[in-house]
Amino acid sequence: MNTSTSSSTMSTTASDATAASALPRIAVLATGGTIAGAAADATNTSGYQAGVVGVEQLLSVVPALSALARIHAEQVASVDSKDMTLALWTTLAQRINTLLAADDIDGVVVTHGTDTLEETAYLLHLTVKSDKPVVLTAAMRPASALSADGPLNLLNAVTVAAHANSRGQGVLVAFNNKIHSARDVVKTSTYAVDAFQSPEVGALGWVQDGRVEFQRQVVRPHTLGAEFFIGDKWPHVEIVASYAGVSRIAVDALVAAGVRGIVVAGTGNGSIHASVQQALADAASQGVAIVRSSRVGSGHVMRNGAAADDVLGFVSAGSLNPYKARVLLMLALAVGGTGPVALQKTFDTY
Numbered sequence: 001m002n003t004s005t006s007s008s009t010m011s012t013t014a015s016d017a018t019a020a021s022a023l024p025r026i027a028v029l030a031t032g033g034t035i036a037g038a039a040a041d042a043t044n045t046s047g048y049q050a051g052v053v054g055v056e057q058l059l060s061v062v063p064a065l066s067a068l069a070r071i072h073a074e075q076v077a078s079v080d081s082k083d084m085t086l087a088l089w090t091t092l093a094q095r096i097n098t099l100l101a102a103d104d105i106d107g108v109v110v111t112h113g114t115d116t117l118e119e120t121a122y123l124l125h126l127t128v129k130s131d132k133p134v135v136l137t138a139a140m141r142p143a144s145a146l147s148a149d150g151p152l153n154l155l156n157a158v159t160v161a162a163h164a165n166s167r168g169q170g171v172l173v174a175f176n177n178k179i180h181s182a183r184d185v186v187k188t189s190t191y192a193v194d195a196f197q198s199p200e201v202g203a204l205g206w207v208q209d210g211r212v213e214f215q216r217q218v219v220r221p222h223t224l225g226a227e228f229f230i231g232d233k234w235p236h237v238e239i240v241a242s243y244a245g246v247s248r249i250a251v252d253a254l255v256a257a258g259v260r261g262i263v264v265a266g267t268g269n270g271s272i273h274a275s276v277q278q279a280l281a282d283a284a285s286q287g288v289a290i291v292r293s294s295r296v297g298s299g300h301v302m303r304n305g306a307a308a309d310d311v312l313g314f315v316s317a318g319s320l321n322p323y324k325a326r327v328l329l330m331l332a333l334a335v336g337g338t339g340p341v342a343l344q345k346t347f348d349t350y
């Protein structure tokens, strides 16, 4: 792991030092993304390189942080999150669990790219073994941009991580003044600074000018209540889509490659083109776990019983989108509940 650390209070007098030592201690783990991106000029918000600004520099432009928390900073990675890897997920989750097990760390903030943030957040939601706050944040504009959104998002993420009411809420995403649950949040815009939403259920709450308010609670199990663990081995699970004219070639190739599970991004209520459905049925009969989700972007997928699920051994993803369903399927296969009945229970629970 590429790690640098810092710990400073910026205090100058004895009373300042006493006040600072009473502040919560928050670990900020940087992984890259647009929040750490830089372009050649300040008006460029699309042609930039993600993940090139270091964590110390990100923190240095938010001096107000020193009044909120004692910051421990680590550069865990410097990636564009489109290139997120399973190995980096393992490193990140294990590092967070190690930090949160220490008495002198009160919470963690992860800076991340927006592109796969919802996947990383849900993975951590199910594998962090602590009720201390873990808050992900990001930015839609690079650090070099006019009106960069990263600094305020970072300030708000630390504000949420340092707040007593954030404990036990599972992994959170602080973005554009909203607080979302990792389970529900998805990226819904390619460019807007209000890029993250929680379709159907809405945000958990909001953060503004140091004030944190939660308006609802997460009801499904997570963190200490979840049965999943991060190991070094990830079951091979891929995603296929159903669309007009689709063939069975992709599914057959994945089965030949030895996948343990396939999530299908179906149309509407997770419905699947007949050609792909036959290929998935053949895969299921060979023991490959098949999960039906929807490409629609909101709503949920109902079990379709006699039409396919009961007969072919398919599982419904409920309200998880295909990318989050893949995360849950990998974790579920890793702990062993591999049959369709056990997997449906897992998807109905988490």
Ligand code: SIN
Binding pocket: 032, 033, 034, 035, 050, 079, 080, 081, 082, 112, 113, 114, 115, 116, 138, 139, 140
């Ligand atoms: C990334 O996901 O790393 C790049 C895009 C972004 O952060 O908005």
